[in-house]
Amino acid sequence: MSLDNLLRLSIGELFLKFPYTKDFFTDHLVPYEGHENYTVNQLFENMDEEVIEDNAINTELFITSLVEYIELMSSYFASNQETENTITIYPGFYKDGTKEHFKKIEITKGDIVSIVGPTGSGKSRLLADIEWAANMDTPTKRKVLINGRVLEPHERFSASNKLVAQLSQNMNFVMDLSVYEFLDLHASSRMVENKEQIIAKIFDKANELAGEGFSKDVPITELSGGQSRALMIADTAILSKAPIILIDEIENAGIDRKKALDLLIGEDKIVLMSTHDPILALMGDKRIVINNGGIETIIETSKDERSILSNLEELDKTLMDMRNRLRYGKRLKFEEEFKHE
Ligand SMILES: Nc1ncnc2c1ncn2[C@@H]1O[C@H](COP(=O)(O)OP(=O)(O)O)[C@@H](O)[C@H]1O
Numbered sequence: 564m565s566l567d568n569l570l571r572l573s574i575g576e577l578f579l580k581f582p583y584t585k586d587f588f589t590d591h592l593v594p595y596e597g598h599e600n601y602t603v604n605q606l607f608e609n610m611d612e613e614v615i616e617d618n619a620i621n622t623e624l625f626i627t628s629l630v631e632y633i634e635l636m637s638s639y640f641a642s643n644q645e646t647e648n649t650i651t652i653y654p655g656f657y658k659d660g661t662k663e664h665f666k667k668i669e670i671t672k673g674d675i676v677s678i679v680g681p682t683g684s685g686k687s688r689l690l691a692d693i694e695w696a697a698n699m700d701t702p703t704k705r706k707v708l709i710n711g712r713v714l715e716p717h718e719r720f721s722a723s724n725k726l727v728a729q730l731s732q733n734m735n736f737v738m739d740l741s742v743y744e745f746l747d748l749h750a751s752s753r754m755v756e757n758k759e760q761i762i763a764k765i766f767d768k769a770n771e772l773a774g775e776g777f778s779k780d781v782p783i784t785e786l787s788g789g790q791s792r793a794l795m796i797a798d799t800a801i802l803s804k805a806p807i808i809l810i811d812e813i814e815n816a817g818i819d820r821k822k823a824l825d826l827l828i829g830e831d832k833i834v835l836m837s838t839h840d841p842i843l844a845l846m847g848d849k850r851i852v853i854n855n856g857g858i859e860t861i862i863e864t865s866k867d868e869r870s871i872l873s874n875l876e877e878l879d880k881t882l883m884d885m886r887n888r889l890r891y892g893k894r895l896k897f898e899e900e901f902k903h904e
């Protein structure tokens with residue numbers, strides 16, 4: 564939206580095209596009722612001097628801020644309007660320089676895909692290739708299309724436009740903010756309407772996921788690994804509208820990973836997660852197997868594996884329970900743990 568284009572529109576047309584601008588007029592105490600056929604300039608020309616003074620309207624500033632506001636909102640909404648989400652991966656090269664064997668891999672909305680492979684094999688690299696929509700310019704030389712097209716540089720690197728939410732292995736906070744300030748900052752930048760409610764919701768969820776609770780006033784630099792991971796997961800799940808969620812090894816942080824995953828998975832989202840954890844690996848519909856820097860194969864989770872998954876979940880519960888009891892100074896009793904066998 565350029566300034567010239569804006570000045571050509573009538574106020575009625577403006578509201579029709581960008582419905583959120585109505586609030587912008589109201590917030591800036593600019594009365595428009597009954598003048599919807601005027602352009603913005605005409606509105607000010609015909610406005611009572613007294614109204615302009617009383618409402619402290621700076622007409623020039625109003626117009627330039629309006630243009631900026633429309634641009635900001637358009638980019639914000641643009642990133643959320645994507646409905647047909649697909650990721651297409653074209654082959655690159657293994658670490659030893661041989662070409663990957665697949666023709667292309669398509670991941671579509673609703674897909675939950677895990678990424679498995681030995682440490683150092685290239686799981687994080689694959690996630691990063693997707694996060695930045697690699698265009699044969701990363702160590703793997705893969706090409707990644709989002710919704711069937713190569714992203715423009717401004718789409719790849721702009722934070723406000725991001726299609727991808729990345730939860731990374733090393734969550735190093737450098738900011739000197741309290742938990743509340745951090746959430747407030749994020750919620751404000753997302754321009755949510757019910758900010759306090761959203762902040763409270765994220766905060767509660769994060770506490771539920773983290774084993775140990777924390778308060779809103781702690782500096783985020785003082786959170787434990789598990790607590791900061793829980794905060795990021797709740798924040799991403801609740802505040803981010805990104806249709807693609809990338810998760811790099813959430814298992815090692817002592818959070819409730821099943822709850823975390825359930826929170827992150829939305830109907831239309833694509834979720835890709837690298838993991839060494841059999842439970843998370845089997846929770847995917849399929850798993851990408853990485854070896855020596857390359858995508859070796861893709862395996863669909865079988866029926867057998869699904870029933871193994873429920874056994875694993877039972878075992879996991881027992882293990883978590885034991886961990887918690889030891890944590891709180893209790894003794895374990897053989898009969899109690901194993902009496903159901
Ligand atoms: N195909 C590749 N070609 C060249 N370097 C690669 C390739 N895949 C991964 N790497 C590099 O190997 C290193 C280990 O990869 P990484 O993704 O961190 O492994 P993982 O997450 O599986 O432990 C990184 O420095 C990464 O950039």
Ligand SMILES: [Mg+2]
Pocket residue numbers: 686687688732811837
């Ligand atoms: Mg890694």
